[in-house]
Amino acid sequence: MAEADQPQDRAIPQWLVVLAAIVAVVAGALAVVDAWWDSDEGDTAKGGKVTAEASSPSPVTGGERAAPLSSEQVAVAPAIAPHPHLVWLNDIAFPAMPDGRAILVDADAGTMRGMISGGYGHNGLLFPPDGRRIYNPETYYARGTRGKRTDVLTIYDARRLTVEGEIVLPPKRFMSMPLIGNAQMMGAGRFALIYNFTPSQSVSVADVEAGRFVTEFDTAGCSLIFPVAEREFFMLCADGGLLEVALGPDGRPVRQEARAKFFDADRDPLFEKPVWTGDRWLFVSFHNDVYEVGAGKNGRIAGRKAGWRIADPRAGWRAGGIQPLAVHRPSGRLFTLMHEGGDGHHKDPGTQVRVHDLKTHAEIARWQLERPATAIAVSEDAEDPLLYAVMIGDPTLEVYSARDGTLRRRIGEIGITVTLVQPLPVSTGKGDAR
């Protein structure tokens, strides 16, 4: 410390001469590289490409130079204001599954707004009714692709997309091609339910308000989670029946009852990819028949054939894909993704969307998609609903008007293998399921 205060020798020290020489050599080398780079750019310009800078009037020759830009400080983009044309694209990142993600897109602006990093085998997000948070069931391995597996329900701030906390779950989360029934919210946003498959079947319950795991219970023979009331849900069973489960106020199951077969899982299975209409779940079968499951007159959950179909399968067109159905509640319309093909083609991408009135069952419209799609979804707003279409492996979101099927825009370079499309919920209401 004391030495630093000593006056320095006025003679130029030898090390400074050496340093100056090095600087001179480096500067010379940089000048050479600079000239080479310029010549490269000149070639490009000769090829017909004119840069924006070159084509604009010179700020020097044009007279007064504009005031310089003020200096900036790096920051984080402000919190995202929710609106009904925000949409989450869930990407399982199939060629690199430990790195799943959900991408938030503004369909009005045609821009990406943010991302949630979803871990291994990312499925889809959970939105509580108040819209303040987002929950995501996630799987991680201690050493990336190996080591101890940990499953968590990660809690995100819905507007800042920051991690606010996590609830550790049994490491048994079902991992499949993404399905909305893999996890659901219940109890007016208090409970998150996660379907497990090891291949023993069970359900985990987390209390997101208390921030803790509640319980896990067996559901042998039955899969997925479809809530119909604040604390009641059903699961689809391999025999074509369903399992009704009621939760107590603490999230623990108080009743489990098997319901008799209501569809033929062997001859005409239901796609396990239904939509919630506001009071019931609507399913479509491999042969285009519509089924519905909801609370019956006695308050118990019942499934039945709805008595109408999307199209006569003999005409060659069938529903299919990863997310084949969408409902727009304000207009009471059902949108179905259709492809041409017979048995064994039920996951083929659709090229057409058919629109039905949910009350009259009449076909209102039939739209040709510009590109094949494996998933469709519709925004929830009444004023200007949008139809989203995306195909797994084609990183492009197409945005159509859900009123007349006209293409509004195409947003590219979005995701790797996008599966489920989740428009931002507008208002889900108390105890509402989705």
Add this chain to the structure above:
Amino acid sequence: MSGKWLDAWMERRARRLYRGTSRRHALARIAGLLVGAGMLPLLPVSRGAAAHGEAGDKGEAAATRDPNSCAYWRYCAIDGFLCSCCGGSASQCPPGTEPSPVTWIGTCLNPEDGRHYVISYNDCCGKTSCGRCMCNRNEGDKPVYVPYQSNDINWCLGTKVGEVYHCSTAVVIGTAE
């Protein structure tokens, strides 16, 4: 003082790099489209033209006999990356991966002898996705609530190495007759 010209030089570099980026960007986009186009035939959208993978274009009949082709007869209900393109074979996992002890079962017609065979689609596990020869065919595939007939499930269950999926095999179990 030298800091100033260095800054200026860096700034010029940065500007040019930025412009260069947009050129490379265009190339990257085209490359992306090509990758996308490479994937499309392997998705069910155009299964008729699915005789690709490492097999090249050998025609439909030859493709049904080629384990590197999505059209190979055993793959009639497969969903994933073909282990035969990943260092394994139709019935072998690539080195260092572990076969899943549980899996889904399909039935496929062998055009060579006209017999139907029961095929076990064991996944190979413990390394990240192979990423080659993506193939999805769904003959007899059922929704996940009929698990043992569903190819949408990650079957890397009950392994020592964990559930990270690498690729899929198609092992002949026996005739279905």
